[in-house]
Amino acid sequence: MSQAELHNNEMIHRYLNDLRRYLARLAPHESQEVIREIESHLFDVLDQQAANGQAADVAEILRGFGDARQLAAQYVAHIEEGAPPPRGFRAIQSVKKSVTASLYFAMAVFGFSMALSLLFVAGAKFLLPEAVGVWSAANGNSIVVGFVAAPPAGMPEVLGWWIVPVATLLALGVTLLTRRVLRVLKQHM
Amino acid sequence: MNSTEALMEKWEVQLRKGTLELAILAALQQRTLYGLELLKLLQSLPSTTITEGTLYPLLDRLKRDELVDAQWVQEGETRPRKYYQLTPLGNKKLTDLTRLWRQSVTDIEWLLANPGPQPLPNTGV
Structure with a gap:
């Protein structure tokens, strides 16, 4: 694996780890499902960029997902609707x-x-x-x-x-x- | 950016937000797509462009509301992908939203096609 690929993988893993942390209020299997889908998307795009001879731009792809905390908040929002505030x-x-x-x-x-x-x-x-x-x-x-x-x-x-x-x-x-x-x-x- | 452009952009954002659910349901009409395909389809049209960060949580909500179904599929060497399709409830919602959307378009088109100063036939305005 090249230096650039290592760097890309590290960025992706850091992002997914942040996301997992912010999704902590979901049931583990739900949070795992979200992570798995986004991970699949990210590596799919990287593969396609490589197939088209483009340079991989992980930062740009992650920008589309936005801040990990805000992304997680959208997945968690339904739990908070009408529920008392968390502890x-x-x-x-x-x-x-x-x-x-x-x-x-x-x-x-x-x-x-x-x-x-x-x-x-x-x-x-x-x-x-x-x-x-x-x-x-x-x-x-x-x-x-x-x-x-x-x-x-x-x-x-x-x-x-x-x-x-x-x-x-x-x-x-x-x-x-x-x-x-x-x-x-x-x-x- | 001047204020007119800012207002236009705000209106466009509101419109896009309001029609997003319809756009996704319509895109999945008699079609099974995974997230990236759906994203590319929506991004290929000028008024339905959305980001990854909007699409995926929205799909999650549609799935929780049982409007769409999803399965993980792995074909050959490719990595597993999560495919979405409409449920019967999703199809019904699509029909309902389509009716509202068409009514709205018809009404606004009618207003645009009937400027003053001649009085309008039905309302007498």
């Missing part, structure tokens, strides 16, 4: 679902704890007025927000008692936003 697919769906579920809970925890912290700051202002506030530092280039052990020295306090309504409104806003995001996420769960 592999169900696993993919539940992975996707659990990602969405963890995203949902992470979003809920993040949003509501943010809102709670803001409410907590607003409430704490009444108990510890000196320790709660928004301080501006470096001429407004940096700020300190919230709860501090001792008021930062030399920084002006910005909001004073306004921190109570501002933090409460922010908490309300964050709550509403979180609920809307959660509603959207829920639709995609």
Whole structure:
């Protein structure tokens, strides 16, 4: 057998092996039948090309059959019609679902704890007025927000008692936003 | 490719897809062929050209639907080939599809042969 023939045979076998792999969902005798027919076709065409004195063009013949996976999909399609998704697919769906579920809970925890912290700051202002506030530092280039052990020295306090309504409104806003995001996420769960 | 050509091609693809089953059944009318022969026959006609990758899975489906039968045959030195022929059910389907096809051709030909502006006899349009 010449080098070119060896190469052609190898291409054909590789293609048929791929096809066999993708046909795995058929019964073994069905998949074998498909392979046998296509193999017979391929070698028939090669024989005819040789008989006509043409150079064998395996790549061109295989192109007519198309990608092995897509070819196999057409043979397998009837099994999937009206049938529940195969096991592999169900696993993919539940992975996707659990990602969405963890995203949902992470979003809920993040949003509501943010809102709670803001409410907590607003409430704490009444108990510890000196320790709660928004301080501006470096001429407004940096700020300190919230709860501090001792008021930062030399920084002006910005909001004073306004921190109570501002933090409460922010908490309300964050709550509403979180609920809307959660509603959207829920639709995609 | 301009958009008119693209649309024409799309239409041609749709038409070919819709008539493929009829073309295969018609090609097997009172004839027993193996895949490669059938492929060459269809590829020899301008409007029924198809690829190997379309033909073989379609034959598989026709066989599952019991419209065609297949046997492996080995003659002399040649390699075994899978020959297809119509079943009685396939023959009936061919008759049905042929009737629909001819009706469709007749209707479209009639429309083409009867342009406006004169009103059409039956419908008054």
